[in-house]
Amino acid sequence: MSLSKSSKIINPFENDNARNSTVEDLPNQFVWTKTFERLISAKNHIVLGARGSGKTAIVKMLSHEYLSKINHPKARSIIRDKKFVGIYVPMRLSWVGELKNAVWLDNAEQELHFKWKLNISCCAAYINTLRSCIDCYFPDAGERAHVERSVSEKIAKAWFDKDNIYTLRQLRDELGELEYKKMLAEQRARVDRSLVVALIGGAFELGLFEPLKRAITITKSFINFPEDVAWAVCLDEAEYLSEFHHVILNSHLRTFADGLVFKITTMPYKHYSLETNTSVPLNRKDDFTYVYLDNLDLVSRGGKKDEFEVLRRFSEDIFDKRVKSSSWADAGITLQTLLGSSYLLSNEETVDQPRMLSLIDKYCNEKTKRRAHDLFGTKKFDDEIGRKLKGAILLRDLRASHRGNARTVAYSGYEMVIRCSDGNPRRLISLLNSFYNASSEGAGFKPVSNTVQDKILRSYSYDEYRRMVYEPNQGEKVQNVLSLIGKYFQDSLHNQKLSTDMRLSFKFNVNNDDVWSVVADAIGLGLVRPIIERSDFDTLPIKSGVFRLSYILSPHFNLLPRRGEEISLSSILSFGVERGVDRRVTSQQMELL
Amino acid sequence: MSYLDVNDLSIEELDSTEYDLSIFACGYEERSIFFPGLFSSASSKVIVFGFSDSAENSDYKLNSAFYSHSSRYKVDPIVLGYHDVNKLFATLLDAVENFVAGPADSFKVLVDYSSMPRLWYSEILNFIKSYDFGVPVVCDFVYSVGEHVKAYTGSQLSDPIVLPGCGGISTYNKETVGIFSLGFNEGGPICLHRKIEPDKTFSLIARPGALEDYTEKAIQCNKVFLESCSMGTVYAPIDSVERSYSILREMFYPYLQVASVVMVPFGPKPHALASILAAMNYPEVACLYSSMGGSGAAVKPTTEVVISRIKKLDASPYIRF
Numbered sequence: 001m002s003l004s005k006s007s008k009i010i011n012p013f014e015n016d017n018a019r020n021s022t023v024e025d026l027p028n029q030f031v032w033t034k035t036f037e038r039l040i041s042a043k044n045h046i047v048l049g050a051r052g053s054g055k056t057a058i059v060k061m062l063s064h065e066y067l068s069k070i071n072h073p074k075a076r077s078i079i080r081d082k083k084f085v086g087i088y089v090p091m092r093l094s095w096v097g098e099l100k101n102a103v104w105l106d107n108a109e110q111e112l113h114f115k116w117k118l119n120i121s122c123c124a125a126y127i128n129t130l131r132s133c134i135d136c137y138f139p140d141a142g143e144r145a146h147v148e149r150s151v152s153e154k155i156a157k158a159w160f161d162k163d164n165i166y167t168l169r170q171l172r173d174e175l176g177e178l179e180y181k182k183m184l185a186e187q188r189a190r191v192d193r194s195l196v197v198a199l200i201g202g203a204f205e206l207g208l209f210e211p212l213k214r215a216i217t218i219t220k221s222f223i224n225f226p227e228d229v230a231w232a233v234c235l236d237e238a239e240y241l242s243e244f245h246h247v248i249l250n251s252h253l254r255t256f257a258d259g260l261v262f263k264i265t266t267m268p269y270k271h272y273s274l275e276t277n278t279s280v281p282l283n284r285k286d287d288f289t290y291v292y293l294d295n296l297d298l299v300s301r302g303g304k305k306d307e308f309e310v311l312r313r314f315s316e317d318i319f320d321k322r323v324k325s326s327s328w329a330d331a332g333i334t335l336q337t338l339l340g341s342s343y344l345l346s347n348e349e350t351v352d353q354p355r356m357l358s359l360i361d362k363y364c365n366e367k368t369k370r371r372a373h374d375l376f377g378t379k380k381f382d383d384e385i386g387r388k389l390k391g392a393i394l395l396r397d398l399r400a401s402h403r404g405n406a407r408t409v410a411y412s413g414y415e416m417v418i419r420c421s422d423g424n425p426r427r428l429i430s431l432l433n434s435f436y437n438a439s440s441e442g443a444g445f446k447p448v449s450n451t452v453q454d455k456i457l458r459s460y461s462y463d464e465y466r467r468m469v470y471e472p473n474q475g476e477k478v479q480n481v482l483s484l485i486g487k488y489f490q491d492s493l494h495n496q497k498l499s500t501d502m503r504l505s506f507k508f509n510v511n512n513d514d515v516w517s518v519v520a521d522a523i524g525l526g527l528v529r530p531i532i533e534r535s536d537f538d539t540l541p542i543k544s545g546v547f548r549l550s551y552i553l554s555p556h557f558n559l560l561p562r563r564g565e566e567i568s569l570s571s572i573l574s575f576g577v578e579r580g581v582d583r584r585v586t587s588q589q590m591e592l593l
Numbered sequence: 594m595s596y597l598d599v600n601d602l603s604i605e606e607l608d609s610t611e612y613d614l615s616i617f618a619c620g621y622e623e624r625s626i627f628f629p630g631l632f633s634s635a636s637s638k639v640i641v642f643g644f645s646d647s648a649e650n651s652d653y654k655l656n657s658a659f660y661s662h663s664s665r666y667k668v669d670p671i672v673l674g675y676h677d678v679n680k681l682f683a684t685l686l687d688a689v690e691n692f693v694a695g696p697a698d699s700f701k702v703l704v705d706y707s708s709m710p711r712l713w714y715s716e717i718l719n720f721i722k723s724y725d726f727g728v729p730v731v732c733d734f735v736y737s738v739g740e741h742v743k744a745y746t747g748s749q750l751s752d753p754i755v756l757p758g759c760g761g762i763s764t765y766n767k768e769t770v771g772i773f774s775l776g777f778n779e780g781g782p783i784c785l786h787r788k789i790e791p792d793k794t795f796s797l798i799a800r801p802g803a804l805e806d807y808t809e810k811a812i813q814c815n816k817v818f819l820e821s822c823s824m825g826t827v828y829a830p831i832d833s834v835e836r837s838y839s840i841l842r843e844m845f846y847p848y849l850q851v852a853s854v855v856m857v858p859f860g861p862k863p864h865a866l867a868s869i870l871a872a873m874n875y876p877e878v879a880c881l882y883s884s885m886g887g888s889g890a891a892v893k894p895t896t897e898v899v900i901s902r903i904k905k906l907d908a909s910p911y912i913r914f
Contacts, residue, residue, distance in 0.1 A: 051787070093788050094855045094879040095763045098755035101712075103679050121763045128767060173850070176764035178877035183760050184594060187723040191686060240788075463817070470780035472883060475749040 012326035013433035019256060027070040028325035029590060030061050031317045031425075033434050035291055037074065039263055040084050042230035044253045047265040048540065049293030050526030052426030056263035058293070059234040063088035064262060065132040082225045086232045086263070087212075089118075089125040095218065096240040104190055107244075109176055112198075112205065113186070120179050122212045122233060123159065127168050127175075130219060136556055137223055147222050154255025155220045159211055178204075209233065209250065234263045239524070243272035244402060251276040253288050267524035268292070270539055292540060294423070307563075308419065314520070315418045315428055322429070333445045335414060338435065344391040344560070351394070353377065356386050359393045363400075365497035388500040391560045396494055399558055411461075411555040412453035419561040420457055422551045424526055431460060444480040454555075461555035468527060477518045484528060486549060486557035488572045493559060504564030505548040506572060515569070516543045526550055531563060595722055596909040597870050601835045602900040607733055607896035612636040612701045614688055616717060618709040619643040619657050619670040621650040624737040625708035626659045629666070632735075636703065638688055642681065642713065670875035675884065678716045678757055685720045689892025694728040702730070706862055707737040707894075711756060711882050714862075716868045719758030721905060722873055730905040738803045738860055738899060739892040740775065750784055753883040759872035761853055761879030768792040772844055773823070774860030775815045776866060781859045781885050782815060786822045788817065789855055789881070793824055795844055797837075799861050800828035803895060811860070829864060834901035837867035849877050856880040863899050874909065 015025070036058055039045055049055040055374040060066050063086040078084050095117060105113055130151065138144040149166045151591055156165035158172055182200045189195040204211050215583045238246065253262055254276050264271075271290075274282040282288060319335045321378070341348050351359075351377060359370045367384070375381040398410050411420070421428035434456045435448045465486075469479045485506060492503050508519060523540075531546045541547075551561035614879060615636040617629050621644070641660045641704035661669050672840040673680055692700060702721065706714040714734070721732055755761075771791030773782045775798050786794065796819060800808040808828070812819065825845060829837040845854040855878055865882075872880035 056790075090766055092763065092766055092769065092853065093753055094755065094761055094769070094853055094881055095766075097881050098760040098879070100752065101678070101754045101757060103676070104682070117763065121766065124764045124766060172764055175849070176876060179762040179764055180594075181760070183876075184723075185759055186727075187719060190682060191720070191724045407658050435898050467780060467783060469748070470784040470885075471748050472750045472752045472784075475784075 010327050011433065012322035012328060013429050013436055015429075023065055023069055025325060026057065026060060026526050027066055029318075029320060029321045030070060031314070032072050033069070033072075035293065036061065038291065040074075040078060042084075042228070042259075042261050044288035045264070045291050046271050046288055047263060047291045047293060048268045048271070049265065050268060050424065050524060050529075052526055053293045054425045055293060056236055057425070059086075059236050059263055059265050060088050061235050062086035062232060063132075064129050064136070068132055068136050079091075082137075082223075082229055084230050084232060085129060085133065085225070086234050087122065087125050087129045089122050089236065091121075091235055091237045091240055093237075093240050095121070096237075099245070100126055100242070102186075110244065111248060114248060116201065117412050118208060119211050119573040120175060120201075122209060123204075123215065124172065124175055126212055126215055130215075131168055133219070133223055135464050151219060151222050154221075155215050155577050158202075158214045158218060161203070186242045203253050208252060209260060210276050213260065216259075228261060230261050231259050232261050232264075238264045238266040239270035246272045247275045247277060250274065251278060252284055253551045254278065254280070262288075264553045268294070268530075269520040270524055290539070291537065292532075294526075308415070311418050311421075311423050312415075315421060316422055318425055319432065320426055322443060328445060331445065335418075338445060338447060339412070339417055339453065340450065341412040342415040342417075343409055343450070344394050344413075345415035346413060347421065351380055351386070351390055353386070356381075356390070358392070359397055360385070360389065363393055363396050363498050364389070365499050368497075368499045369587075385500060389498065391562065392493060392498060392502055393558055395558070396498070399494055408454050409449040409450035410454060411457040412450035412559075416561070417457070419454065420461070420551045420554060422526075422529070422561075424550075424552075427460075427526075427552055431456065434460065439532045460557040461552055464527065465556045466553050468522075468525060471521070471525060474518060475523055477514075478522050478525065478527070481515070481518050482522060482549065482553070484575075485569075485572055486553060486559070488567075488575050489549070490557045491575070492567075500563070501569045502560070502564040503564055504559060505546050505566040506569045507545055507546050507566045509542075510573070511572050513543075518548065523547075527553065594908065596874055596906045597718065597722060597906045598906050599838050599867070599870055600640060600902050600904075601833050602733060604898065604900060604901040607703075607735070607900050608634055608900075610634055610701060610703075610731075610733065612703045612733075613638065613692060614701075615639045615703040615705075616685075617641045617666075617705045617717075618707070618713065619653065619660055619710035621647045621652040621656070621749065622708045622739065622794075622892040623652065623656075623745070624625070624739050624892050624894035625705075626656050626664070627706045627737045627896070628707060628735050629660070629664060630900055631898075632705075632835075634701075634703075639666045639668050639685060640688060641670040642670050643672045645672045645674045645677075648672070648756060668731050673713075675710060675712065675751075678712060681713060681716050682720055683838055685717065686724075687884065689724060689726070692726070699731055700726045702732040702733065704732060705735045705737070706736070707739065708892075709862075710884065711858060711862070711865050711869070712754075712884070714866065715756035715759060715880070718869060718873060718903070721903075722758060726905075732903040732905070734761070734834070734901045734903060736866075736896040736899040736901075738897040740804060741892055741894050747883050748780075750781055750883040750885055752775065753785060753788060753881055756872070756880045756882055758868060759869055759878075759880035761855070761872065762876045763853065764875055765850055766853045768848075770848045770852045771891060772797060772841065772854065772855045772856050772868070773818070774798075774856070774858045774864040775811050775818065776860045776888060777811060777814045778859065778885055779814050779816075779818060780858065781883065782818045783822065785857050785874065785881070785883055787855070791855065792852070794822050796826040797825040797841070797844075797860060798826055798828055799831040799864060802831050803861065803897075829867075831861050832897065832899045834863045834867050834870075834899065837864050838870055841867050841871050843850040845871065845875070845878060852877070854878040858882060863901070866901065870903070874898070 067075050132547050134147050152166055152171050156162050178201045185197045189197050287546050343349050438452050469475045489504055527550050528547050530541050546566045548563050554561040619641050659668055769791045771789055771794045773796050775796055798811050802808045830842045856868035858868040868880050872878045
């Protein structure tokens with residue numbers, strides 16, 4: 001397949017992270033979803049999603065700067081009608097990390113410090129929004145310059161009580177200088193208690209979001225917005241904040257603040273509290289709504305369709321968008337032609353009944369064997385036994401017959417790659433990037449052989465497993481517990497007699513907060529997925545429910561990427577003690593049971 | 594606004610200086626007493642910080658006995674927890690409060706940071722930067738180059754924090770540039786890279802390193818990071834903080850007032866010191882770190898020392914374009 005001569009990007013999968021996407025490429029690559037549309041409203045939302053699930057892409061796209069660039073009829077109408085103005089505020093680790101080391105401040109000072117820093121960040125982010133609004137609503141260059149001058153002058157007066165600031169650039173530089181002065185003064189105050197830090201940047205001490213609201217009011221006097229316009233503060237990566245900070249933010253979610261609404265992204269279980277600074281905590285339905293990205297959108301897009309069909313459509317959308325915005329747009333490539341079909345999972349790869357029966361005789365329990373023999377030669381054999389067992393039994397046979405370092409093909413093919421990426425955009429794009437670069441004759445789009453795919457998937461899977469140990473707080477525990485669970489399922493699939501009910505999920509039945517917090521962290525990292533009832537997609541289970549390992553871990557543990565039947569977590573922990581698998585971890589957990 | 598200017602220093606120059614305050618750290622590493630045993634200049638006051646979580650370590654006990662009994666200092670370590678920067682700060686405040694300077698005087702501090710966590714020596718520099726001594730301040734940082742006898746194994750990171758005095762302003766946060774100084778542990782940089790998610794990432798590796806093969810070893814340890822995260826690798830010598838600082842400045846200068854720059858110093862301590870200085874001198878630069886804990890192994894001194902003189906200036910000597 002040949003590459004068209006254009007200035008577009010060559011490798012469409014090089015950038016797997018929305019954080020690094022520019023205002024030029026993200027709108028072209030973004031997949032417009034129902035969840036995204038739901039967020040374009042005057043309501044408070046807390047968006048929950050595992051790492052790589054697309055949280056940043058979503059809140060970035062909500063911002064005026066990005067939304068105004070997307071080629072979608074609804075986006076065009078929202079921007080034209082000025083009904084929704086998003087302000088993207090990244091809560092970067094590089095400044096949130098500073099909040100954590102200010103150990104010399106008492107609680108009241110910590111609160112002031114946080115509010116001050118967040119006010120500055122919001123105002124810096126607002127300058128981007130303002131730039132976008134002026135560029136969008138004033139096509140005439142002269143008029144644009146005039147509005148910029150007038151707005152900058154007025155905002156500068158409000159924020160700094162200063163004259164002679166006429167551009168947004170000057171406004172930003174002034175903000176930067178003030179922030180630095182404040183930071184230095186805070187450190188100096190540690191050695192000189194007589195220093196009054198509050199005197200620096202007093203306008204930003206007034207109250208959280210107050211300077212932002214003031215700037216919005218000023219903007220409204222130069223740009224006509226309808227009365228019901230929603231100004232959405234999109235706070236990204238709130239998981240880096242602490243419970244203390246969340247309580248402060250929650251207090252603002254309780255009140256409708258002059259048209260300000262909040263869209264806050266965080267990892268599952270990392271909205272640390274519903275408490276506010278008043279006596280009344282947040283009410284989930286009245287004050288805000290949770291939006292859980294990892295499940296909701298996939299299912300809502302599929303309606304009653306099965307899980308794979310939803311994953312398939314989502315993956316195809318991402319692939320098509322990326323390819324269309326690259327130099328390969330006219331090359332006619334598809335995900336299917338690139339990957340071929342999966343030996344284990346594709347319906348096109350059939351196994352005839354006699355071979356299936358011989359494999360069942362070899363690997364299944366007596367009950368399954370009897371049933372298979374009874375149904376042999378009928379369509380029911382395929383429907384009730386063949387289809388259910390095919391993937392697992394072929395995987396087991398491949399592993400059982402594998403010799404030495406012979407190449408394997410189990411983890412390859414269109415269906416396998418889609419399942420292993422688990423609806424996680426970053427994972428899918430990373431895998432596609434590896435496939436793109438895997439060609440020995442230079443990077444590009446050529447069908448990737450099954451052995452190469454298998455190698456890449458196994459290596460990616462192992463990296464995910466290996467690297468979880470480094471995660472702060474309890475990476476070691478997460479790795480220990482997931483290792484045990486993975487090995488349990490591996491043992492069931494490869495060493496025990498099989499039935500049509502394969503166990504590949506676990507039910508949380510352990511009454512222990514420590515074990516639960518490990519599972520919750522693993523969900524946040526995208527390594528475990530809760531299996532959520534269709535009736536309530538927004539509700540994450542707490543200390544109960546059924547979970548499965550993320551399918552990306554399947555190649556490492558030699559598992560089939562299917563949810564299967566559930567087994568209690570306590571049984572898995574007992575297996576560890578009895579069989580000497582991760583015994584040390586298991587023993588500790590068993591003592592707690 | 595004050596500026597911390599750094600220059601390399603010879604041992605001869607150091608020997609001819611009399612210090613108002615000398616600060617050492619007592620840990621489990623063998624090298625934590627190498628330079629203090631060599632150091633012969635006079636010092637009006639000596640502070641030794643000890644690690645509370647190493648109290649039962651046999652090497653720590655030997656090193657502690659050196660400071661308390663067998664050395665010329667006869668000072669018991671002040672025991673600190675890893676995160677106890679408040680106590681460290683208060684100790685420094687106590688130590689300098691009674692300093693009375695003559696009109697032609699300067700305040701001279703010596704810091705042996707060979708066995709100090711980055712958090713501690715960053716706090717020491719932060720204190721020096723923030724405290725008004727009323728006279729010029731000269732701070733000599735000494736590092737005993739170490740030989741790592743035990744390979745690092747994968748271990749969990751601590752919660753990432755911005756080092757004291759190393760916060761960056763958030764005003765130019767539309768983009769982030771990450772500069773990762775790399776050592777022998779691959780997991781830390783990859784894990785923090787996933788959290789910081791820089792738009793552009795560069796790597797810094799020591800060349801020459803502490804020993805002949807350490808550059809290659811660092812490249813091998815960080816192969817995945819260099820291939821999948823980093824856009825380019827720059828080399829800086831371990832034995833010159835002055836040169837390392839200058840190289841770092843060249844790396845981040847084009848991004849000032851355009852992006853937030855985040856330094857992540859997993860590499861050797863002289864590189865970490867250069868990163869800390871950059872963060873303290875430039876508002877847009879932050880220095881973020883997450884400790885992997887010590888290896889627990891006795892890091893031996895190679896007997897080489899890297900000495901850097903940091904002067905606190907009233908303003909940056911460089912013109913900023």
